[in-house]
Amino acid sequence: MEPFVSKHRLDKAKEASLFLLESWVKEGGGLTAGFTGREGGASVAPWASLNMGLHVGDDDLAVLENRRRLAEAIGWSFEAFTCGEQVHGCAVQAVGPADAGSGRDSRTTAVQDTDALMTDEPGVLLVSFYGDCVPLYFWDPVRRVTALAHAGWKGTVLEIGRGTIEAMGSSYGCKPQNIRTAIGPSIGDCCYEVDENVLSRVRPLLEEMRQADVEVFAEVITDSTPGHGFLNLKELNRQIMIKAGILPMHIELSDWCTGCRRDLFFSHRMEGGRAGRMASWIGMEGR
Ligand SMILES: [Zn+2]
Structure with missing residues (x-):
């Protein structure tokens, strides 16, 4: 069953379209987590309409309005939004109360050079x-x-998933067997053909998976034309998590493909590099 469940009401043009990680929200006792869609925002083409990214040439005011609409839709304060300046790296940064609000209205205040954030x-x-x-x-x-x-292909081959699990252990004492994970909406192998430059970075990881006897649910690389292949980034991230000690039953996997479902999501690749951005979010309510 698809773990990311659409909550968009078509009659609410100014309400952010959301995909809630429903089982976590139900079980989490004040936890919110999900992914935004492309409908229900204030941006105009080619970012129409719920563009969450400040770095794609859109009007900043429209982006901030869209972020506020997300905050309103999930019942959180916009002041709580805490963002990193993403660089396709594998740095993991712990954030606390002093960091709350970083990057919410400007890239310069974001937690710099980091693609993963964690907090207790x-x-x-x-x-x-x-x-x-x-x-x-x-x-x-x-x-x-x-x-x-x-995790784009670069973050994936740098094993940012494993890095995050290890950082949660060293910073907060988390044990892998207790950590629940989810792999969200993103481009599927149906729409993600890559060249040898990428494949040559993936193959050594697959060899590690084979040696570690990680259970394979789907092929990571499917042949296409010579020198190219279709890459299943979701599956590769799933295997990386399992190798890092996450229990397979603790991995939620989304089937949504951003390339196939441009009615619901933006796709940088399928829209020729001129597209908005979705946001993922997670947080625990204060007690
Ligand atoms: Zn697709």
Whole structure:
């Protein structure tokens, strides 16, 4: 069953379209987590309409209005939004009350050079941005820690998923067997053909998976034309998480493909590089 459930009401043109990570929200006791769609925002073409990214040439005021609409739709304060300046790296940064609000209205105030944020602080909403890349969600209900990581192909082969799990352990004492994870809406292998430059970075990881006897649910690379292949980034991230000690039953996997479903999502690749960005978010309410 698809874990990211659409909550958009078609009659509400000014209400942010959302995909809630429903099982976590139900079980989480004040946890919110999900992914935005493209409808219900204030931006005009080619960012129409719920563009969440400040870095794609859109009007900043429209983006801030869109972010406020997300805050309103999930019942959180916009002041709680806490964002990193994403660089397709693998740095993981712990954030606390002093960081709350970083990057919410400007890239210069974002937590710099980081693609993964984590916190044990209630009231801090972690938010990151996506044009096709894979959002990775982490929740440890035992230590009450949340984390979010942005994994494009570069972050994936740098194993930002494993890095986040290890950082949750060293910073907060989280044990992998307690950590729940989710792999969100992103480009599927149906729409993601890559060249040898990328494939040559993926193959050594697949060899590691084979040696570690990680259970394979789907092929990571499917042949296409010579020198190219279709890459399943979601599956590769799933295998990385399992190798890092996450229980397979603790991995939620979205089937939504941002390339196939441009009626619902932006796709950087399928829209020729001129597209808005979706946001992923996760946070625990204060007590
Ligand atoms: Zn697709």
